[in-house]
Amino acid sequence: MTLTPAIPPLQLRLSVAPMMDWTDSHCRVFHRLLAPHARLYTEMVHANAVIHGDRPRLLAMDPIEHPVALQLGGSEPELLAQAAKIGAEWGFDEVNLNCGCPSDRVQAGRFGACLMREPRLVADSVAAMVESCDVPVTVKCRLGVDDDHDWDHFLSFIDTVADAGCRMFVIHARNAWLKGLSPKENREVPPLRYDWAYQLKRERPQLQIVVNGGIASQAEATAHLEHTDGAMLGRAAYHDPYLLHQLDVAWFGGEVRSRAELLRSMRPYIEDQLARGVYLKHITRHLLGLFAGERGGRAFRQVLSEGAHKPGADWSLIEQALALTESFAAEQAGAA
Ligand SMILES: Cc1cc2nc3c(=O)[nH]c(=O)nc-3n(C[C@H](O)[C@H](O)[C@H](O)COP(=O)(O)O)c2cc1C
Numbered sequence: 001m002t003l004t005p006a007i008p009p010l011q012l013r014l015s016v017a018p019m020m021d022w023t024d025s026h027c028r029v030f031h032r033l034l035a036p037h038a039r040l041y042t043e044m045v046h047a048n049a050v051i052h053g054d055r056p057r058l059l060a061m062d063p064i065e066h067p068v069a070l071q072l073g074g075s076e077p078e079l080l081a082q083a084a085k086i087g088a089e090w091g092f093d094e095v096n097l098n099c100g101c102p103s104d105r106v107q108a109g110r111f112g113a114c115l116m117r118e119p120r121l122v123a124d125s126v127a128a129m130v131e132s133c134d135v136p137v138t139v140k141c142r143l144g145v146d147d148d149h150d151w152d153h154f155l156s157f158i159d160t161v162a163d164a165g166c167r168m169f170v171i172h173a174r175n176a177w178l179k180g181l182s183p184k185e186n187r188e189v190p191p192l193r194y195d196w197a198y199q200l201k202r203e204r205p206q207l208q209i210v211v212n213g214g215i216a217s218q219a220e221a222t223a224h225l226e227h228t229d230g231a232m233l234g235r236a237a238y239h240d241p242y243l244l245h246q247l248d249v250a251w252f253g254g255e256v257r258s259r260a261e262l263l264r265s266m267r268p269y270i271e272d273q274l275a276r277g278v279y280l281k282h283i284t285r286h287l288l289g290l291f292a293g294e295r296g297g298r299a300f301r302q303v304l305s306e307g308a309h310k311p312g313a314d315w316s317l318i319e320q321a322l323a324l325t326e327s328f329a330a331e332q333a334g335a336a
Pocket residue numbers: 017018019020021022043044071098099100101140172187212213214215232233234235236
């Protein structure tokens with residue numbers, strides 16, 4: 001058995017989950033500026049798409065994104081191995097195998113969460129991926145599928161895959177229900193069992209365990225670090241991205257920067273992208289939550305959503321949205 005390289009522990013503490021349609025390269029650049037120490041994940045890409053598809057569109061990244069992991073979907077060891085090799089050649093720092101997605105399309109393709117019932121196939125896939133590339137190969141999984149609530153079964157899945165060379169697991173700490181729930185419901189309805197992720201770390205301390213699912217605040221994320229190697233945030237990071245900055249500063253040090261300052265640091269990237277023909281709306285859609293919960297947050301969101309799709313929309317729209325938040329802040333300071 002070849003063991004995949006370990007990930008430096010500090011790079012595991014904070015990560016942003018892979019999210020289809022959301023964590024594209026523009027989004028990851030934004031998250032990187034907010035959280036210099038976070039580990040970032042791509043959207044899931046099927047191994048076949050990596051091999052036969054439009055690689056520049058699927059795999060292009062900005063150098064600032066590192067460390068960034070490519071998440072693969074699939075269940076054919078040889079294809080996954082080829083895709084992992086290509087991913088590593090394109091510069092990804094990790095290749096992660098999706099064993100947690102419950103969508104019908106994914107089930108029909110026999111990958112994602114249903115792989116939790118096929119530990120041998122996952123192990124063979126991981127072994128083939130580890131042989132084909134020299135970056136860490138990792139797995140993101142659930143606790144089980146449908147009504148499997150069996151600790152020994154879960155542990156045996158992890159052990160089988162770890163024996164094939166995998167050292168790091170992201171545990172989305174709930175089951176996936178393959179029948180009757182939409183993917184969205186599958187992120188909300190099956191109950192969270194963080195204690196299983198904690199117990200896994202206790203029983204297998206040599207493995208790197210990152211916990212994921214429902215982490216919504218700095219206090220919650222910090223509490224998970226007592227029991228695991230890291231916390232992965234998905235929806236909270238996307239909808240309230242400033243939380244990433246707060247976590248990064250709290251856990252790694254550095255200066256607290258304002259939302260406006262962080263956003264302005266994105267200007268060179270945005271202008272460069274516009275010059276390459278990218279539409280502003282494809283970038284600003286990821287920025288809408290930056291002022292979530294702040295005065296002026298709704299106006300910020302509205303200016304960007306309404307203006308970014310108009311022909312010729314450029315950086316000045318973002319300045320316009322920022323000016324609104326600044327005037328709300330000045331008004332508030334005046335009233336105080
Ligand atoms: C819009 C969206 C797309 C997602 N796409 C993926 C995906 O491509 N691969 C994956 O492993 N998980 C995917 N997930 C699940 C997240 O990675 C994460 O496990 C889940 O949202 C629970 O974490 P959270 O409560 O912090 O959001 C997606 C979640 C959302 C909201």
